[in-house]
Amino acid sequence: xxxxxxxxxxxxxxxxxxxxxxxxxxxxxxxxxxxxxxxxxxxxxxxxxxxxxxxxxxxxxxxxxxxxxxxxxxxxxxxxxxxxxxxxxxxxxxxxxxxxxxxxxxxxxxxxxxxxxxxxxxxxxxxxxxxxxxxxxxxxxxxxxxxxxxxxxxxxxxxxxxxxxxxxxxxxxxxxxxxxxxxxxxxxxxxxxxxxxxxxxxxxxxxxxxxxxxxxxxxxxxxxxxxxxxxxxxxxxxxxxxxxxxxxxxxxxxxxxxxxxxxxxxxxxxxxxxxxxxxxxxxxxxxxxxxxxxxxxxxxxxxxxxxxxxxxxxxxxxxxxxxxxxxxxxxxxxxxxx
Amino acid sequence: xxxxxxxxxxxxxxxxxxxxxxxxxxxxxxxxxxxxxxxxxxxxxxxxxxxxxxxxxxxxxxxxxxxxxxxxxxxxxxxxxxxxxxxxxxxxxxxxxxxxxxxxxxxxxxxxxxxxxxxxxxxxxxxxxxxxxxxxxxxxxxxxxxxxxxxxxxxxxxxxxxxxxxxxxxxxxxxxxxxxxxxxxxxxxxxxxxxxxxxxxxxxxxxxxxxxxxxxxxxxxxxxxxxxxxxxxxxxxxxxxxxxxxxxxxxxxxxxxxxxxxxxxxxxxxxxxxxxxxxxxxxxxxxxxxxxxxxxxxxxxxxxxxxxxxxxxxxxxxxxxxxxxxxxxxxxxxxxxxxxxxxxxx
Numbered sequence: 217x218x219x220x221x222x223x224x225x226x227x228x229x230x231x232x233x234x235x236x237x238x239x240x241x242x243x244x245x246x247x248x249x250x251x252x253x254x255x256x257x258x259x260x261x262x263x264x265x266x267x268x269x270x271x272x273x274x275x276x277x278x279x280x281x282x283x284x285x286x287x288x289x290x291x292x293x294x295x296x297x298x299x300x301x302x303x304x305x306x307x308x309x310x311x312x313x314x315x316x317x318x319x320x321x322x323x324x325x326x327x328x329x330x331x332x333x334x335x336x337x338x339x340x341x342x343x344x345x346x347x348x349x350x351x352x353x354x355x356x357x358x359x360x361x362x363x364x365x366x367x368x369x370x371x372x373x374x375x376x377x378x379x380x381x382x383x384x385x386x387x388x389x390x391x392x393x394x395x396x397x398x399x400x401x402x403x404x405x406x407x408x409x410x411x412x413x414x415x416x417x418x419x420x421x422x423x424x425x426x427x428x429x430x431x432x433x434x435x436x437x438x439x440x441x442x443x444x445x446x447x448x449x450x451x452x453x454x455x456x457x458x459x460x461x462x463x464x465x466x467x468x469x470x471x472x473x474x475x476x477x478x479x480x481x482x483x484x485x486x487x488x489x490x491x492x493x494x495x496x497x498x499x500x501x502x503x504x505x506x507x508x509x510x511x512x513x514x515x516x517x518x519x520x521x522x523x524x525x526x527x528x529x530x531x532x533x534x535x536x537x538x539x540x541x542x543x544x545x546x547x548x549x550x551x552x553x554x
Numbered sequence: 555x556x557x558x559x560x561x562x563x564x565x566x567x568x569x570x571x572x573x574x575x576x577x578x579x580x581x582x583x584x585x586x587x588x589x590x591x592x593x594x595x596x597x598x599x600x601x602x603x604x605x606x607x608x609x610x611x612x613x614x615x616x617x618x619x620x621x622x623x624x625x626x627x628x629x630x631x632x633x634x635x636x637x638x639x640x641x642x643x644x645x646x647x648x649x650x651x652x653x654x655x656x657x658x659x660x661x662x663x664x665x666x667x668x669x670x671x672x673x674x675x676x677x678x679x680x681x682x683x684x685x686x687x688x689x690x691x692x693x694x695x696x697x698x699x700x701x702x703x704x705x706x707x708x709x710x711x712x713x714x715x716x717x718x719x720x721x722x723x724x725x726x727x728x729x730x731x732x733x734x735x736x737x738x739x740x741x742x743x744x745x746x747x748x749x750x751x752x753x754x755x756x757x758x759x760x761x762x763x764x765x766x767x768x769x770x771x772x773x774x775x776x777x778x779x780x781x782x783x784x785x786x787x788x789x790x791x792x793x794x795x796x797x798x799x800x801x802x803x804x805x806x807x808x809x810x811x812x813x814x815x816x817x818x819x820x821x822x823x824x825x826x827x828x829x830x831x832x833x834x835x836x837x838x839x840x841x842x843x844x845x846x847x848x849x850x851x852x853x854x855x856x857x858x859x860x861x862x863x864x865x866x867x868x869x870x871x872x873x874x875x876x877x878x879x880x881x882x883x884x885x886x887x888x889x890x891x892x893x894x895x896x897x898x899x900x
Contacts, residue, residue, distance in 0.1 A: 270763035386851050414615035415790065417851060419834040441763065444793075444836030485768035487797035489820070489835060495775065496768035496797065502733045503763075 230301065231258035232435050233282065233403055237295035238305075240274075240281055242506075244289070249506040251277050251290065253459045256533075259403065264429065264436040266450035266467065268443060270482075272503050273456040275439045279405045281305070282437065283322050284312040300402070318348040321396035321434070323425075325408035327388035330395075331380040337364075337391050338376035341398055348399035363394040366431075367424060386417035390424065397428060404429060407439045422449055443486055447471055455479045458504055458514040465539025475536035476543045477519050513544070521545055563642065564603035565752060565784045566627070571636035573597040573622050577856070594855050596622040598808040599636070601882070604801070606751070609778070609785040611799035611816075613792060613831070615852050619808040620788045621666075624756045627786060628663045640752070659689050662745035666757040668737035672729040678740055679725035682711045685747040714743040718773055735766030742773065746781075756788045771798060792835050796820055804828045807855055807863040814888025824890045826868045826900070862893065870894040 240252035252274045259265045267275045280286050282297055284304065297305040304315055316322070324330045332340060341360035345351060351359065357376070364372035367390040380388055389409060396404055409425065410418040426449055429436050438449060446453050447467060454464040455476065463476040474480040484497025501518040504510055510517050516526040525544050536546035578584060578591045597619040604610045612620040625631040627638055629649040638645040640657065648657045662685075665671040672681055686692055692706040712722035718739040729737055738758060745753055758774070759767040775798065777783055789795050795802055795816075802819045804812040804827065812825040823829045830849075850867040853859055862880050865871040872893070880891040894900040 270765060384851055414852070415792070416615060416830060416834045419836065422836065442836065443764070448836045482765060485765045487768075487771070487791075487793040489793050489796060489832075493797075495772050498768040498772055499765045500769070502735060502766065 229260055232261045232300055233259040234298040238281060238292065239294035240277055240286065240290055241293045242290045251459050251506060255461055257454055257461060257464060259435050259437060262433055262435055264438060264450045266446035266453040267437060267439045267456060268441060268446050268453055269456035270441060270503055274459040275456050276407050279407045279437060279439050283316050283320055283405050317344060318399045319401050321401035321404040323392055323396045323404060323406040323409045325411050327385060327392045330392050331388060333380050336377050336379055341395060344395055344398040363398060366428065367394045386413055386421065389413060389421050393425060397432060400432060401434060403435045405437045410445060458509055460542065461533065463539055463541040469538040475539050475541035475546050477521050478515050562606060565606040565641055566604040567639040568600060568602050569637045571597055571600045571626055571638065572634050573626055573631060574634045592856060595808050600810050602803055602813055604784055604786060606784055607782045608800040609787050609798055610801045610803060611787040611789060611795040612803045612805055613789055613795050614805035615790060617852060617855050618805040620805050621756050624754045624786060624788050628661055628754050655689060659748040660750050661752040662748060662750040664741050664745050664753060664755045664758045667761055668734055668741055671741055672737055674729055678727055679708065679711050681740060682714055682743045682747055683707050685744060686710055689748055691748065714746055718743045734762050735769055738762060738770050752784045754786045759794060792831060807858050809863065810882060812890045818887040824895050825892050826870055827864050870900055
């Protein structure tokens with residue numbers, strides 16, 4: 217199967233990451249569950265792409281597929297992931313391990329479970345640095361201290377020899393970010409990096425992530441359900457629903473002029489600090505389960521604008537002004553027809 | 555009483571409420587390792603009142619004691635100090651007396667996690683019907699048959715389910731057959747079963763997705779309008795608080811640092827901590843704009859800083875703030891516990 221790259225406007229730089237028609241399936245006793253279906257997007261070098269959606273939309277799964285850490289029985293059954301011109305979705309485990317960490321760093325939601333409680337923070341950092349970079353242990357330690365300083369940990373010299381439990385939640389997440397940046401990766405997959413943190417800490421971590429990625433020239437795929445975080449951090453955003461991307465485009469356009477009815481509903485349902493509304497806009501119903509994804513457009517049972525075509529035919533991403541949306545309403549023919 | 559008072563007294567009044575938890579190591583460890591007895595002041599002298607039919611929201615970061623206040627109010631915890639007055643009666647005393655049932659009926663609670671707060675082995679009819687049975691809210695027919703009680707309970711359950719946007723047929727299902735948002739509606743239906751006047755909602759939407767959160771918040775607002783409910787709404791999400799509340803209390807390390815009408819608090823936050831929290835909210839409207847980075851973290855509640863607990867993170871702290879704990883000072887439209895505000899430095 218030769219994947220036809222979908223062109224997202226004319227780009228002079230080659231994308232750092234290309235995901236093409238990615239499909240992830242879970243084999244279960246009751247048959248195959250399609251968790252990701254025909255997901256395609258690019259990330260340019262140094263770009264921050266947000267991936268947003270409600271629980272079960274497949275946003276974290278997309279991240280896991282890219283870093284090659286899909287939990288079995290989940291597996292990629294179609295499509296490809298190309299990193300810096302090289303296909304990485306079919307690499308043997310050992311080879312992928314070298315890519316992960318060195319080329320692609322990962323930050324997970326819970327900073328406590330992503331650190332080993334039995335090792336000091338310093339050991340975990342130097343281990344990563346030594347595994348990926350040609351340095352000696354002294355240099356690795358110096359680099360580890362510098363990384364901790366960069367992530368804003370006070371008294372890094374002393375704290376490097378402490379264990380994760382001696383750090384607070386926000387400080388742990390800083391260590392995890394330092395760990396992700398340890399080998400100067402070119403892409404960081406950050407899966408809900410601030411969800412487990414309090415608002416005041418969340419703001420610090422987001423600012424830190426943004427600054428460090430800019431300084432280190434790393435691109436970021438930021439998976440979150442928080443539109444506010446997306447709005448502040450990202451260049452572009454992909455909105456996912458039931459295992460597919462329903463809208464992708466520049467963050468301002470998607471937030472202020474959403475083309476897909478789901479994006480519009482999602483935006484309207486967020487209580488805002490600027491406007492006073494007696495009632496929030498609500499999308500009735502809930503996201504379908506994987507074993508009962510509706511025919512046609514998966515959003516049609518909840519969509520206020522659905523018409524016959526939506527029930528039977530599945531829309532692909534189509535150009536809708538500055539963004540691309542998978543909705544028949546955005547196609548000119550549909551608009552002429554209704 | 556025949557004369558109608560000009561101002562209706564508040565439904566809920568809380569005076570100097572405090573709760574201390576003993577978090578010491580086990581006795582043997584204390585003896586062998588000579589570790590001291592340790593107490594954490596989860597709630598330390600909180601006072602507020604809630605007008606009938608209004609919503610007071612308590613906001614703060616994890617560990618600030620907001621959930622403890624919720625539990626103290628409904629009597630799930632016993633206060634170390636202070637008093638909760640519900641409609642003029644002392645709640646703590648009443649809850650230990652013979653008339654406890656009558657008071658419990660008037661206040662109910664909605665919990666944060668809809669997965670943990672519903673018994674997985676009970677049907678929805680059992681869950682929502684439990685308070686009705688427990689409080690004997692359905693009186694038997696003159697013939698005294700149990701059958702009529704069961705039928706009437708069932709009808710009441712179905713009516714409650716419909717009022718929160720579920721189907722009457724959902725009564726036969728089990729909690730696992732519902733999504734998070736639907737489960738939270740079941741919790742609300744259960745809380746409404748006793749026809750309470752006062753609902754304590756402890757982070758009722760923080761476990762839910764935004765589109766589902768909107769559904770639940772809308773239902774809560776509709777119910778408040780139609781039934782004249784009074785809410786204490788606990789949340790860490792300021793945008794949600796701004797949407798639901800009439801009054802907002804901001805808590806920090808067990809104390810109320812600012813209490814104000816919603817409009818006042820969001821338009822003119824006075825306490826430095828409130829300002830910091832408001833600055834920290836990522837907001838869709840301010841896309842692209844940089845926000846003031848918040849400094850520092852919440853200190854360990856086991857050893858809170860002396861003086862004003864916020865002073866290590868406060869840009870306006872001076873010597874007095876490090877020494878003396880500020881009291882909640884009434885100002886027009888609210889109250890604030892800050893020396894800088896009191897002295898007019900801020």
